[in-house]
């Protein structure tokens with residue numbers, strides 16, 4: 211038994227394993243199955259089984275290069291979706307203490323503390339010096 215376990219662990223440790231895409235696909239599979247509780251379709255479990263098979267196949271794969279590339283593609287797409295959302299959240303958090311303005315040259319977002327009436331802010335993107343007047347709360 212101990213021998214079997216150590217053989218299994220050695221076999222699994224040589225596999226690709228889990229990554230962000232794995233957890234995403236697993237989550238989608240669970241969501242599809244939950245959706246099927248309401249819809250009670252024949253085809254939805256087939257899709258879920260196919261997706262789960264692919265998810266497990268990726269985790270047990272020996273082709274690390276290809277799996278890594280797939281995961282990077284997934285992370286790139288997520289990053290493109292996440293970045294504007296995080297920017298909005300950040301802007302919302304800072305709006306009480308900072309006046310948010312745009313660079314006059316490149317339109318990059320710049321922040322000036324509200325405690326100052328006028329602040330000179332150098333744009334981090336293009337280096338242009340901007341004058342920002344504090345907006346009243």
Ligand SMILES: [Zn+2]
Pocket residue numbers: 313314315316317318333334335336337338
């Ligand atoms: Zn600029």
